[in-house]
Amino acid sequence: MRLVQLTVPTGKRETVLETLEDRGIDYVVTDEESKREYTAVVYFPLPSPAVEPVLDELQETGIDEDAYTVVVDAETVVSRRFASLREEYENGDVESDRISRQELQSEAESLTPTFSVYAIMTIISAVVATAGLLLDSPAVVVGSMVIAPLIGPALGLSVGSVIDDEELFQESLRYQILGIVLAVAAAAVFAWLVRVTNIVPPGLDISAVDEIAERLAPDLLSLAIALGAGVAGIISIATGTAVALVGVMIAAALIPPAAAAGIAIAWGQPSAAIGSTALVLVNVLSVNLAGLLTLWYVGYRPENLFSLGETEQRVRRRVFGLAAIVFVFALFLGGITYASYVTATFEENAREEVELALSEETFAQYQLLEFEVVMDDEYPFVSPERVIVTIGGPPEESPPELADTLRERVNQHTEDPVEVEVRYVNVIGG
Structure with missing residues (x-):
């Protein structure tokens, strides 16, 4: 449930109230005394699936982004009219459980920290993952996933694509590219320091360390992890459930393989880094592919319906492009799987x-x-x-x-x- 607070521009008061009454929505109006271009503030509760269509209809009446529209969680709403409103909009499927397009955009943006914070946390998580791999400690590797700030950029790219927010798409794309580079570089530098200072036994064979070896020669099961993380991540953000836990799963698909690639580079074995680097890339692409498909399936579309056709073509091109690249990587992972067999x-x-x-x-x-x-x-x-x-x-x-x-x-x-x-x-x- 949501509580919407809407500032009503001068001259739009009657139109807004009529729109709410036509939909059977209870509301409270307070007069605006700030002597600005607003005449009132309207408060009204809505079921989560109703937020997007109601806000879209209000926007058609002339309520643009210059006005303030605040959507907050409402724990409890006691009202017969609200109960009938829930029956109208909630039918039990995934699409009715999702949050509004406006909330989705805000959620995707809020999950992406500033670049300095993102870079620092990515480097720290890569260093911790590297230490965990060298120690052959699954617990430490899991700890590195918890602090990795990867869910925002991983999901922001998909969100920006389907709602036609190219700024969000471009920012998420940059974050993902730089995140991969930073993670591999930080892992390589840290592993090199560990090696030259003899913190680990001299002559350590990295292929003999189970936590490292399994990521130097990944198999097709790794692809299922990435696709599952992408779908779960999008569903969690779209329905407002536990996003942080899904972020750990996305980090599991990216941070440990990046750390393994850095270790292989630090040990002077670039060929050993091929498999783990390919695993990082295919996981990133798979998360984005799964996110795009899931968002489009649950019904997210751009705000401007006139741009729907153009956005649909763009999403289709990106889906086909990602699917083709993932397929190529899948063949590569299939070759590794067959060699292991x-x-x-x-x-x-x-x-x-x-x-x-x-x-x-x-x-x-x-x-x-x-x-x-x-x-x-x-x-x-x-x-x-x-x-x-x-x-x-x-x-x-x-x-x-x-x-x-x-x-x-x-x-x-x-x-x-x-x-x-x-x-x-x-x-x-x-």
């Missing part, structure tokens, strides 16, 4: 081959102690480089045919030959 299949088959070989009567005295597949560093499409098989057996010279058999069997499951290293451990029976 091939690797996982190879590891499973290779282990089975080793176990089958050791189950034969010839090698019955030996047992598999450890099996490891070492990947190469050709990110983001990593592949098996070496297989290490640790075998336990009696304290005597191991048969050379066992190593040859294992190499032959393991390499049956890969196109490119893989080095197989067999290690023997003496096992003394009790």
Whole structure:
């Protein structure tokens, strides 16, 4: 529910009151004594879905943006006429639950801080995320998402597009581009300082850190996270629900991958930064694409209906453009996903081959102690480089045919030959 406060320009008082009475809206009028160009202030409660059509109709009577129109939340309205008004406008679907176009625009603008605050908070969140990744600490990484100020620009671009506010669109676009650059740069600088000052162990293999490795070679599931964040973000802002929590989800799609890209750059592995950088870009584009589609679906349109056709064409071009770019990135992520699948299949088959070989009567005295597949560093499409098989057996010279058999069997499951290293451990029976 909303309470609308409207300043009535001189000469418009009767027209405004007639409009409200025709719609069955209760109102209170107070005379304006400021001796300006206003004659009165009108207060009237409205269901949330009624705010936009009522304000649009009042604007048609001559109430322009030079007059003050204030819309605030109303906790409770006790009135029979208001109950009938709610029945008229609230029908239980998503479109009736949404806030007005005017409120949406104000909400999108309020979620975007000043650039200095935005830059500082983005840098801090990127530094915290970098520390969390290097520590392999999910809790710290989540903390970095909470302070990231990304929801405003991420949603402002979509809002500006559908309501034909090009200023909001351009500002949000600049914020998003600069935010990505700042996040990656801040992460790279901080990670470099951590590395050269030996805060982390010298020779740290970043691919061995789970929180980093999963973002250096992302898969298609990451795309679902970004699309879900975009839809949830728009629905939350459009219905006035918990926007801050959805902001954490949007930050989850952007900040940790940007930090991973910065770490890879700081470690002198630019190829390792390709996957995480692609993940950042596809997530940004997916959030905007999902936002555009959701806003248009729930019924937001520009204020000036004469510009509806032009706005619709612009939104359609942006949707098709974003969808095409997201599709290209999706193919890239699909390639990474397929490479991961091939690797996982190879590891499973290779282990089975080793176990089958050791189950034969010839090698019955030996047992598999450890099996490891070492990947190469050709990110983001990593592949098996070496297989290490640790075998336990009696304290005597191991048969050379066992190593040859294992190499032959393991390499049956890969196109490119893989080095197989067999290690023997003496096992003394009790």
